[in-house]
Amino acid sequence: MTPERSATPAASLCIGHVHLRVSDLERAIGFYHGVLGLDVVRYYGTGAAFLSADGYHHHIGLNTWESLGATPPPPGHTGLYHTAFLYPSRTDLAKALRRVQEAAIPFDGAADHGVSEAVYLRDPDENGVELYRDKPKAEWPITDDGQLAMQNKRLDLAALLAA
Numbered sequence: 005m006t007p008e009r010s011a012t013p014a015a016s017l018c019i020g021h022v023h024l025r026v027s028d029l030e031r032a033i034g035f036y037h038g039v040l041g042l043d044v045v046r047y048y049g050t051g052a053a054f055l056s057a058d059g060y061h062h063h064i065g066l067n068t069w070e071s072l073g074a075t076p077p078p079p080g081h082t083g084l085y086h087t088a089f090l091y092p093s094r095t096d097l098a099k100a101l102r103r104v105q106e107a108a109i110p111f112d113g114a115a116d117h118g119v120s121e122a123v124y125l126r127d128p129d130e131n132g133v134e135l136y137r138d139k140p141k142a143e144w145p146i147t148d149d150g151q152l153a154m155q156n157k158r159l160d161l162a163a164l165l166a167a
């Protein structure tokens with residue numbers, strides 16, 4: 005069943021950035037800059053920083069304005085499920101995963117979704133993070149009636165890391 009839409013977004017619509025409340029700004033920068041490789045574009049006083057890839061003004065905003073020293077929300081509550089980082093190639097994703105392993109950050113899971121390969125983990129504030137790459141569109145699984153058939157199959161991490 006296809007959900008009905010009340011409005012049609014522009015074809016070029018994309019999500020511009022995510023802004024996260026964190027408990028320790030420097031620890032969060034250590035993860036997003038030191039492990040994931042985003043550049044620190046700007047500090048905003050002592051309570052916020054903006055990070056990006058490829059010179060964009062910011063993809064991630066981090067702040068402690070209402071969360072300095074706070075604990076993560078407990079399981080079973082609403083909030084951000086994860087922020088997803090799209091890598092341009094399988095090789096780039098493998099490089100990112102090696103940095104995560106070198107930082108001794110555990111994976112929460114990994115999946116081949118048919119349209120993408122994804123690995124899930126947590127940042128220092130327990131925010132979910134997805135690192136993924138899209139497969140070429142010609143390889144996406146399509147049902148007989150033309151619908152996208154996303155999957156949740158086991159991802160061979162060893163093969164991915166060998167890329």
